[in-house]
Amino acid sequence: MARDAVFRSWQNERAKHYRRINNIDDMLGTAVNVQAMVFGNLGETSGTGVGFTRNPATGVKEFYGEFLMNAQGEDVVAGIRTPVHISELRKIMPQVYDQLREITTRLEKHYRDMQDFEFTIQEGKLYMLQTRNGKRTGLAAVKVALQMVEEGLITKEEAIFRVEPNQLYDFLVPRLDEKSGKVEVLATGLPASPGAAVGQIVFTADEAVKKAGHDRKNPVILVRAETTPEDIHGMEVAVGILTSRGGMTSHAAVVTRGMGKCCVAGAGDIHVDEKKREMHVKGQVFKEGDWLSLDGTTGRVIKGKLATLPPKADDPELLQLMGWAEPFRKLRVRANADIPRDAIQARAFGAEGIGLCRTEHMFFEKDRIPHMQAMILTDNEKDRRAALKKLLPMQRSDFIGVFRAMDGFPVTIRTLDPPLHEFLPRREELMVDIAILPHADAKEKKSLVEKYRRFGAKSASDLKKVMSGLLRRVEELHEFNPMLGHRGCRLGITYPEITEMQARAIFEAAVAVAKDGVKVFPEVMIPLTATLKEMANQAAIVNRIAQEVFTEKEQKVDYLVGTMIELPRAALVADEIAKESQFFSFGTNDLTQTTFGFSRDDVNKILPTYLAEGILKQDPFAVLDREGVGQLVKMATERGRKTRPDLKVGICGEHGGDPSSVEFCHQTGLNYVSCSPFRVLTARLAAAQAAATDKLKVEAGRTK
């Protein structure tokens, strides 16, 4: 019976979940030790407790733990009785306390790591029940590693493995100060982007901007069912984002991680009524202006206003550890950054260039989207060129800012990628507006005129014509599967004038900063190529414009033209594509989508079942699938370098900041990884660990 219970415990939901998140194979099974039982509940000279040899939250070297007299293990952790701080044991049973300290110190020395132990005192006699290396926060991990080097327990080389790269987030983001108030958890969502945020609720992006006010004086938390690119201006001013739908790779999650902004996503218990501007949870109703505290590191949504503790990116102990790690690193680490502000932030975290600057994010800005829409709505090249001409100086000034921030480092700029309909009103919204127009009263008509003013509506009498004209174009651009649609280099091939404008903005900016003495290395990146001819088509445009600008401005800069490898076909014919491509950057988000046939925006309908059934061990959008997608990465790298031995190869998908994926990139011989600014530190440590592992392996080989 007992044996059965033990084996069953391997299969319980909690165990399955633990294995899943820690990537432990379901087939390993569990072992059973049979031993005598000791009892902590035999009276006042018995007791039981748990502890750590150092403080697992801060890393401070202090004996840390709690116990209960006349109690069994369950009583300590179950929360029915309140345990007592371990220092009290010294008063109650000084001998036992000293023995416990002596034993745990010995255990720490033996295992050369901070110990998490359990003990029982049976009628005055101490029994150790368990010891293991203790879990700790990032802050503690760094401090403990440094202390142990100082104490001569471990080497510096070992120390760099004592911190999990993902834990370095703890230094970069604010944390909730849980002692500052009552912690009432309303719901727990996905920890989509770490850190803490405390602010007043708003339900729309426009309201966020209004409420945040000048200089973002008022902290706001944007609460949405899910976010879309149209919410960007609101996300930028908010201190945190909360969504009731969407997963770790939803729009909200990806964008906030890029911004280093706290986000709790997919908090399913929360119902967001965007019309009424209300949030319902646990029978409570929250309205605009109510205070909320978010913990993006754990996914908790907390009622009311807690205080936050500031980030510690310049912590001297962190810098010390990184100083030991960095010399090992072979991979370069760049950041994905679209605007000068992010580039500056990334550089502060140690980014050695920009690996992905998405130009379309610039087009969603309020002052730009009208020109973008004008370009899309016209049916002729002349008007398209006129609209593009208005966008040119805006793009150029963005690039100037990014180049300046990255003085001395390369900047990879991707030409326009998303399908054009993303810049227009949503089809179903337009259809509904048209359907209700005949029934609209004067007030409703007025608000529709306002809504469609920028598409040419001047009065209620225009509405029908403007709206149906707009719908016609939206229908023309409508796609059943936009991810597989008219986007990426397909846009630049259909509308070469777009690539021309973008190339001109890049080279005019580069030449301008070069004249000021900035060391600028633009790398123009063509997205979504599948064939050599696409690459040749776009490279020819970029090179032609470069020469034009260099002649006009009488100044040259060095530059590269390359491509994103984000389709299986591109990987399969990488030897061909490399003929026209001076660098490859793996867009592993899209490559994962097409290799698996998973839409990133929809995969959360499938993923929970797949993880629960053990069909996938982890979300392939979070951790690179080495078996499948990785095969293509390896193939493309090898084939590309066969054609062009000096081909520069990097990765700029979400995986660029995931430690396991960084290790794979190191092993595959990539030149760099690029990730969101707030993952740069993580990527740097992960890359150093991967290289240090190589060195240790070589040394182990020599010793044999």
Place this chain on the structure above:
Amino acid sequence: MARDAVFRSWQNERAKHYRRINNIDDMLGTAVNVQAMVFGNLGETSGTGVGFTRNPATGVKEFYGEFLMNAQGEDVVAGIRTPVHISELRKIMPQVYDQLREITTRLEKHYRDMQDFEFTIQEGKLYMLQTRNGKRTGLAAVKVALQMVEEGLITKEEAIFRVEPNQLYDFLVPRLDEKSGKVEVLATGLPASPGAAVGQIVFTADEAVKKAGHDRKNPVILVRAETTPEDIHGMEVAVGILTSRGGMTSHAAVVTRGMGKCCVAGAGDIHVDEKKREMHVKGQVFKEGDWLSLDGTTGRVIKGKLATLPPKADDPELLQLMGWAEPFRKLRVRANADIPRDAIQARAFGAEGIGLCRTEHMFFEKDRIPHMQAMILTDNEKDRRAALKKLLPMQRSDFIGVFRAMDGFPVTIRTLDPPLHEFLPRREELMVDIAILPHADAKEKKSLVEKYRRFGAKSASDLKKVMSGLLRRVEELHEFNPMLGHRGCRLGITYPEITEMQARAIFEAAVAVAKDGVKVFPEVMIPLTATLKEMANQAAIVNRIAQEVFTEKEQKVDYLVGTMIELPRAALVADEIAKESQFFSFGTNDLTQTTFGFSRDDVNKILPTYLAEGILKQDPFAVLDREGVGQLVKMATERGRKTRPDLKVGICGEHGGDPSSVEFCHQTGLNYVSCSPFRVLTARLAAAQAAATDKLKVEAGRTK
């Protein structure tokens, strides 16, 4: 100047188009011969003409052509003067006529093929301007090939190469009898599905059913902007389909080719007003009931009612030629057929089994879709099982019909593939209906009740609740990229009861027909696998149900469980997947979608530019992309057979009926191709030609 003109002619639009459709490289260039000119316009003893050594339309051995006296070449073909039948030349200039016959007979013997020649008579003297192998219809190609074997001009082996496999369509479909009336071409669309159709216009599927009447007595042509799965019942009763939008792989095109029914797709000059039930073209308005003639072989839309000539699938000359070709063939040829009627048709055309039976098509039938919808709309397994139980006997009876039709041959049945929202009303339509509900009058409300009756609406007062409940579920199922969504084996994994029901239907049907002495070989095919574990999960269900049924019915049948390889990842890990998969069938439609990142439903927005710019040589959905997709097919075949040497490998995408793709499948060592019934004959000849080419190569090697 002249030289310049010649070279320019290589670059004119017509030449580019010709090269594109005939897959001729743009880089070949053109050569120039300089020679003396002769004149056919020097008076009454001069003239010029064109001709064929045999009739290119029928293949009959007769001297065929036309000429004009006192004229140059352009005059004959330009249509300004009406040329005279070549037999008249015998009367006017008997000597020249005899000489022309002697020369052209000699040319035919020399080139061992029917000649298409041009000649000029300058002042009584005959000059040959040009001769080349003549283009001909499929009917003519077969007849000429047979005649030439009889005449000793060519061998039987050569004869089988004298017919292009695609030309065999001519034998299977009716043709327009252009002599039966005035031919007024209204528009030309894409020749989406060959054949001819003459009928009365209808604009909705329901109207098609109504108007076609009992036993489809009245021929109707369904005219739509584009068709969707909801139009299937109308497409089935129509004699032909005309759409104003969509390409060669649009829904209309694919479905009609499967049905062997004439279709002209994407006739852009036609404007279809589905609301008014009118078709506008060339300033003319056509209404329901007007007659139209379609030529699906050329894409012409003709006003009025022409007569048709019947198909000749049992033409003895065709059978003779196939009799010579068939012994070479190594690839098996199967058909894609979903219902017994198609299976019977396919077998008549020589199909050696079913390579793809799509079970979902069965669910769109009027008597079944309510159960399917009930299953989707419930939120618990119990109700889902209850709905599935109602579908079980319907599926079983379909399978019984298909198994009987294919007695002695294997039948591959694919488990449910499409995303569930395809079975529900469209999201945007529902949103519009909800938006206008508050403004609807009694009549409109009544029609909404009718529309939503099967979802539980009983009266106008129910509408709001029913519609918003339905929308909630539709929103839950809504996907941004359904092609990459919750479909394929992902359904069977989330809802194992669906796979269970389908497996039960398959095995109950198999056992039932086996008891009647039918030789039945079911192959259960799991769609859209990307990992070994998905395959193992579904195979376990199928095998368990098979054993259950065999035990219950006390009868066993042989069967296989395998998978469709239609995702790049499946090809990359084919060695793994083969551990649980007894056969592979390449779903090259989906594999092309994910390898290229092209959505088949949207690609027509990109393809015209890509073909015009020479970025693609041909539509990769029509002709298999050997360089990219082909690499994956080859890789998966090799890796799969490494694990399982006897792995049966086939292809069941649209490419299975394309001659060039069939050749590739032969070269790659596949076991079979599967295509729509009306392409079986084409595939058989293409497979024979590919194998005969091998044999000729081996022989050529030996002679050296």
